[in-house]
Amino acid sequence: MKSINVKAEKNYQVKVGVDFATEIAEILKHHNKVFLIAPSSLLKKFKIKESRNLSIFSTPEGENQKTLTTLDRVWTKCAAIGIKRGDAIIGFGGGATTDLAGFAAATWLRGISWYAFPTSLAGMVDAAVGGKTGINAKSGKNLIGSFYSPSEVLIDTNFLGKLSARDLSAGMAEVIKCGFISDYKILNLVQDEFLDYEELIYRSIQVKAYVVSKDFKESNLREILNYGHTLGHAIEKDSSYKLRHGEAVSIGMVFAAELSRDLANLSDDAVLMHREILQNFNLPITYPKKRWPRLLQAVSKDKKVKQTKLRFIGISKIGKPVWFEDVSPTHLSKVYERISS
Ligand SMILES: NC(=O)c1ccc[n+]([C@@H]2O[C@H](COP(=O)([O-])OP(=O)(O)OC[C@H]3O[C@@H](n4cnc5c(N)ncnc54)[C@H](O)[C@@H]3O)[C@@H](O)[C@H]2O)c1
Numbered sequence: 001m002k003s004i005n006v007k008a009e010k011n012y013q014v015k016v017g018v019d020f021a022t023e024i025a026e027i028l029k030h031h032n033k034v035f036l037i038a039p040s041s042l043l044k045k046f047k048i049k050e051s052r053n054l055s056i057f058s059t060p061e062g063e064n065q066k067t068l069t070t071l072d073r074v075w076t077k078c079a080a081i082g083i084k085r086g087d088a089i090i091g092f093g094g095g096a097t098t099d100l101a102g103f104a105a106a107t108w109l110r111g112i113s114w115y116a117f118p119t120s121l122a123g124m125v126d127a128a129v130g131g132k133t134g135i136n137a138k139s140g141k142n143l144i145g146s147f148y149s150p151s152e153v154l155i156d157t158n159f160l161g162k163l164s165a166r167d168l169s170a171g172m173a174e175v176i177k178c179g180f181i182s183d184y185k186i187l188n189l190v191q192d193e194f195l196d197y198e199e200l201i202y203r204s205i206q207v208k209a210y211v212v213s214k215d216f217k218e219s220n221l222r223e224i225l226n227y228g229h230t231l232g233h234a235i236e237k238d239s240s241y242k243l244r245h246g247e248a249v250s251i252g253m254v255f256a257a258e259l260s261r262d263l264a265n266l267s268d269d270a271v272l273m274h275r276e277i278l279q280n281f282n283l284p285i286t287y288p289k290k291r292w293p294r295l296l297q298a299v300s301k302d303k304k305v306k307q308t309k310l311r312f313i314g315i316s317k318i319g320k321p322v323w324f325e326d327v328s329p330t331h332l333s334k335v336y337e338r339i340s341s
Helices: 020-030 040-045 068-081 095-110 121-127 157-162 165-181 184-189 197-214 221-226 229-238 245-264 268-280 289-301 329-339
Strands: 002-006 012-016 034-039 054-059 088-093 113-118 132-137 140-147 152-155 312-317 320-324
Touching: 002 197, 012 197, 020 088, 020 113, 034 040, 034 068, 034 095, 040 054, 054 068, 068 095, 068 132, 088 095, 095 113, 095 121, 095 132, 095 140, 113 121, 121 165, 121 197, 157 197, 165 184, 165 197, 165 221, 165 245, 165 268, 165 312, 184 197, 197 221, 221 229, 221 312, 229 245, 229 289, 229 312, 245 268, 245 312, 245 320, 245 329, 289 329
Parallel strands: 012 152, 034 054, 034 088, 088 113, 113 152
Antiparallel strands: 002 012, 132 140, 312 320
């Protein structure tokens, strides 16, 4: 087991390589009542049952759980079982579940302890680390939420064994992103024949933990985690969320690399490396040409756009992020030509 310390509004540990049963037993010892929130499919798959002081709330799948209706049902059950200040919530599942569980913990009785057990790769390397919790509003994704750190993030990599190949690849996009913005070793490891998930997860979390510890409430440094995300978010939305977040970010990273070649002299080899590594994981690296006008419109509305200037995160070489301020739409269109099909 390896652990990483995250400094936020309170410090907490991310433990990689734990055993789920052992950790649950430990949490149950520390709280009078524990309330575990998880999608029904995972409760079945991993045979998780209620016990004397462990109550369970079963959620719908994916984004369907990040709603006010589900949150209200969670609060109602908190009241019914009598969850008090010293009790705890557990989020067990992908990023959607840890987002919901964290926000339920942030809001119930003005904040109680919570533990994140991410079970998807995207949840392990991204969603569960960084303190952002929340649900979707009718008017948009992730619009309601708070920064509310867990007591611990506990990662049992055995859960990955049941994850679909597509979800595993989508999670790899965030791992690969950490390689490009900060840690060359990750890029070597992802090219190995047998993937050492524990090491890849550990190294990716180190990248995110370092950044969020320096910049908890997202101003400047934290933006480097958005490498590939400005166009990625626009593509994800344009696909009506048919593309996974990681798949859209994969295309966005190739775009960011091409932009970096023009504006920061990123080498041709490094740009090629983006395409090769992402493709090895069956991740998409192109998007239809005709979608550009809609994507440009969406990028202009992205919350990372400051005072209507189009800003992007790029890299000047592997591990060296750079900020591109005020990129012209004409230039962006030219770069999109190179990544579209
Ligand atoms: N809080 C943050 O900082 C942050 C960062 C990135 C993403 N997110 C959020 O995370 C969500 C995406 O996360 P995700 O990709 O994990 O999606 P998800 O939570 O919807 O999970 C994807 C699917 O995989 C299933 N699953 C999870 N673990 C499994 C396992 N071990 N075996 C089999 N099936 C499993 C889930 O039940 C679900 O059906 C989005 O809602 C996004 O907004 C949050």
